[in-house]
Amino acid sequence: MPIVEIHLIKGRTLEQKRLLVASVTKAITESLAAPPETVRIILSEMEKDDYAIAGTLMSDKGH
Template identity: 60%
Template sequence: MPVVQMEILKGRTLEQKRAMVKEVTEAITRTLTCPPEAVTIIIREMEKDEYATAGVLNADK
């Protein structure tokens, strides 16, 4: 049973998240030869001030 954990910045629409999990599920079922029902996807959303790259908060960019 594949379990995928995704961390994304807040601000994506419900439609975008629906499309993302659909395509990720399709890729996993195709490459691992498993049914869609076996795929679990966990989405964690972060605020921009909870994410930094190269020592700079994303909120400061």
Template identity: 50%
Template sequence: MPLVHIDLIEGRSPEQLKALVKDVTDAIVKDTGAPAEHIHIVLNEMAKEHYSVAGVLASDKA
């Protein structure tokens, strides 16, 4: 059972998230042969205030 965790900053539309999980599922099916119904995906959305690169919060970037 493939289990995929995807961490991303919040702000994407439900349509974008649906497209993301479909594309990831399709890629795993293609590359591993695992049945789609066995592929689990967990989306972890975080606030911009909870993510930083090089000591700068994403919320502080323009």
């Protein structure tokens, strides 16, 4: 029954998202011996001015 939320910066391609959810699901089912159908993944995409490290927005860091 794992429910997963992944916060990541916007800008991934559809192909990267496909690969991401497939491989994370596989990692979870193999580690926990859980059936794949029970794994739900939410991708929560952030703009660069909505994420900060050490008090500085990513849009101000040029990352």
